[in-house]
Amino acid sequence: MQLDTLEVVEERRMLHKLMRTLSNTFHPLNDRLTVCDVHLGKAEMERHAESKVIVAVRVRPLSEDEQERNEESIVFCPDEHNLLVSQEGLVERAFSFNMVFRPECSQQEIFQTTGMRKLIDMAIEGYTCTVFAFGQTGSGKTYTITGPHSLFSEDSQESELEGLMQRSVAYLLERVQHSDELFQLCASYSEIYNEQVRDLLNPWLTYSLAVRGSTTSGFYVENLSVVEFCNLEGFMTLLERGMQNRQSSSQTQNEHSSRSHSILTLYIKHTLTGAEPVAVARGKLCIVDLARGSERVKDRDSDTEKLLEETGNINRSLLTLGKCITALVDPKKRTGHIPYRDSKLTMLLSDSLGGEGITLMIACVSPTAGNLQETMNTLRYSSKAKRIKNKPVAKSDLREQILASLQKEIRILKEENMTLRQHLPKFQEELESGASGSCTGSTDGTVEPVYYDERSESTGSDAGLMSLLQDLKREIDKLQKDKRLLLDKQESSDQQRECLSQENVRLLRKLRDLERVICSSPHSNSSYSGISLDNEASSGNSPQCVQNPTVPQQQLPPDQSPSQPPYTITYCCTCSVEAHQQGQGCPQLLERLALHEDSYGAHHLNPQQKLPLIQDGDAARHPRAVEGGKQPGREPPGEEPAYGACPPQRRRSQVEKRGYAERFQGLLEARGKKAQSVEMTAGRPQQGDPGLPLLVKKRGETS
Ligand SMILES: Nc1ncnc2c1ncn2[C@@H]1O[C@H](COP(=O)(O)OP(=O)(O)OP(=O)(O)O)[C@@H](O)[C@H]1O
Incomplete structure (x- = not known):
């Protein structure tokens, strides 16, 4: 009898251990489900959010020359959203845009009203944001992006004329300096000249850089130098160096006409120190100054072969840009082929147009009648562009971090499952041997039921155990349901999570089998x-x-079989x-x-x-x-x-x-007390082991 008692005690100790392991196994799963739900919610949100390209139009004031020639403006801005092009007897056409800036608008006003601050904030969060100025030559693109050329002369004091670039970097630095989080700011500056990409921060390179495409990063310039900066002076040095290296020439309409498209990219690495696991957002702000727009070659004094080639290339890339915009706004073509690869410019702008970025387009127009045709072209393109929809997605290392932590958990769960699997046969063996040891075989081979002394607390302990098992089972069922929900949502996007699910299902089956075995054992008082x-x-x-x-x-x-x-x-x-x-x-x-x-x-x-x-x-x-x-x-x-x-x-x-732990603890304490009163001649419960005393007696035996 004492031997039987010891076996049962040992059996229960193992059962407790198993239950503890199971609880530990499922708790991380629960936590992870919550983490995944949170991140799934964000991903879902991103999947459905669409953002149209924001289009602003800026009308340049009449230049001194134009005023001298008594030219008049034919572009009118009745309010901040509408624009009217009206030339007496010739044309009258109204356009509406997200923003319209009158000629007298200051640089500061442009920076504030275009929502550049918001764009920078989003870039800090990990989005790719792009601002590009578009329009015919001399319409004020470079003026809007970097300010007038005079600004870069040594004795310049005209800080109020600074363009979006300098103001954006100043704001970015201000944000970074007032934040407790970690930032790393870098910049690259390149130009596309004659369909060749040049590094403006490394002008000694004689060859053009290749544009490569990758499924994860999109198109990028290979080997482009990226320089870190940490203050405005550092950035201004970079900008000035780049501006000096930019291709320009003197034209009839513009003394400092740009002959290339320039792209300044600010890379913002933002480490969210408060997040667990630590998340790293990698945002970008691209500021693009396109070369002279869609003016026709024959109208300009591009009589030399070089100028003809330059203009041809510029116009070709702008033509491709137009084609891409046309395809992107056509619902039928949008899902088909977009000819980004037809020019380097469109390749590098692919993320900003119809991609995962947020884009602000500033169309610059000249106000005079002589530029009417170019102005109309610019406005038509801009009207089309505002129908382009992007699906912004924040680029973050958080996903990778979650993946890594999930993989770690999967590894731990696998190890635990392995341990459980190893214990299972031993358990079954013990149960079987326990069953044969504690049941009394009668002469006719039938098994007589075992009778327990009511003074033992074992029955109560069993009730508690069963109750705990039931609760655990319920919790496991709930977890399983949650898990299925999660897996449905993710639609098998994560194969590893599916593997985990299968592992858990197997584990649950084993648990159920084990429960059945335990319950069908004569030692289990559940019967x-x-x-x-x-x-x-x-x-x-x-x-x-x-x-x-x-x-x-x-x-x-109803769901329980008689067994x-x-x-x-x-x-x-x-x-x-x-x-x-x-x-x-x-x-x-x-x-x-x-x-x-x-x-x-x-x-x-x-x-x-x-x-x-x-x-x-x-x-x-x-x-x-x-x-x-x-x-x-x-x-x-x-x-x-x-x-x-x-x-x-x-x-x-x-x-x-009462929590499970409290109840479980109560049971253990109750047993511990009872254990002291149990006389055991052989063996003692180990220290810390509740002992689980159980007095077993056969029918007819006196207590
Ligand atoms: N809003 C403005 N206020 C005052 N001056 C302006 C404005 N916009 C442009 N200008 C002036 O007009 C001239 C042409 O501007 P800018 O060089 O910016 O044109 P652009 O569109 O960049 O031309 P290109 O394509 O040939 O480079 C410059 O002298 C510039 O200072």
């Missing part, structure tokens, strides 16, 4: 589902827990004999009943039916229980209060207030 108070003759005056053959099968929850434990244990679990005799009641039993109702609903088992063996007069033995069950004064007069008929809500709340 003892009733309390007998009427067999006092066999055990003195104290009630004795026995298998309750009177619980009918139809009372079992499974009914989980309708209603026996008096841990209350001691003395407690009964002194009328202390049985709180664990009340708790069990509440749990039972929580699990399956009161309609499955009437609380009265749960205790079929409690006879009339039992209430007198449990006066406290009666008091606890029904509040005095609320009972109908003359009605006998039923044992355990505690109001369900109160019982439920009592149970819910």
